Amino acid sequence: MSIDKNIVHEYTKRFKKFGATPQGSFWISKKRQDKRFEIILKEIRKIRKSSHPIKLADIGCGYGAMAHYLISTHGINTFNYQGYDINPLLIEECNKRFSHSNISFFLGKKPNTLSMFTVMSGTYNLAMTGDALEWEEYIFKCLSECWKFTSDAMIFNLQISKKQRVSDSNIYFAETSRVIDRCVSSFGPTRTAKSEELPNDITFIVVNSNLLKSA
Numbered sequence: 001m002s003i004d005k006n007i008v009h010e011y012t013k014r015f016k017k018f019g020a021t022p023q024g025s026f027w028i029s030k031k032r033q034d035k036r037f038e039i040i041l042k043e044i045r046k047i048r049k050s051s052h053p054i055k056l057a058d059i060g061c062g063y064g065a066m067a068h069y070l071i072s073t074h075g076i077n078t079f080n081y082q083g084y085d086i087n088p089l090l091i092e093e094c095n096k097r098f099s100h101s102n103i104s105f106f107l108g109k110k111p112n113t114l115s116m117f118t119v120m121s122g123t124y125n126l127a128m129t130g131d132a133l134e135w136e137e138y139i140f141k142c143l144s145e146c147w148k149f150t151s152d153a154m155i156f157n158l159q160i161s162k163k164q165r166v167s168d169s170n171i172y173f174a175e176t177s178r179v180i181d182r183c184v185s186s187f188g189p190t191r192t193a194k195s196e197e198l199p200n201d202i203t204f205i206v207v208n209s210n211l212l213k214s215a
Helices: 003-018 030-047 065-072 088-097 132-147 176-186 209-213
Strands: 054-059 079-085 103-107 115-120 150-160 172-174 190-193 201-207
Touching (some): 003 088, 030 065, 030 115, 030 150, 030 190, 030 201, 054 132, 065 079, 132 150, 132 172, 132 176, 172 176, 176 190, 176 201
Parallel strands (some): 054 115, 079 103, 115 150, 150 172
Antiparallel strands (some): 150 201, 190 201
16 A cells, blocks of 8 residues: 555544544644644744735645634634645545635645645654655655745644654654755755744744745
8 A cells, every 4th residue: 555545544544533633633732733833824924924815735734723723813814725635535524614715625745736835734743654764755755746836935844853763653753954954955945943832843944045035
């Protein structure tokens, strides 16, 4: 079975057990989930100070947690949000739950049109292999495809450790410097953001170099 098919299988089982909840997408808690969204949106607003709606692609959107967060924090009107997931069941759930004119959902693992920002929150934390190098290659293959459809920045978070590994519970832990080096060589300038509330998390912000030149 391919990695993508394994992802669909595991998340379908989880969703059927826990429904549209953080646990239903292998999240520990809503608080941690929301903190990650807060960090991502803060970084977006640092880069794009605009009064016009920001086109945002959320890769691995699951049951629509980020869309719900944007609505609950009254931020949805500043975004044209598009959620993407490779699981048909989850996309079907999202289309049932949301009817806002500036929110839409699609089946896939990369944007289908150019977006200002492409984000992935928790998308790559659950590894479908015990081989850390194999999972890293899968992540960067996905990131490469997303980068082709990103005009401003690509933002994603990972669990971190001194040395990359996959835990006994199949959680992928990245090596920060290794990820930064690969992002810089493959995409462009990359920085990170951290929060004391999420000590094992790091958010990577890859910025289009043309955007920096025009700043």
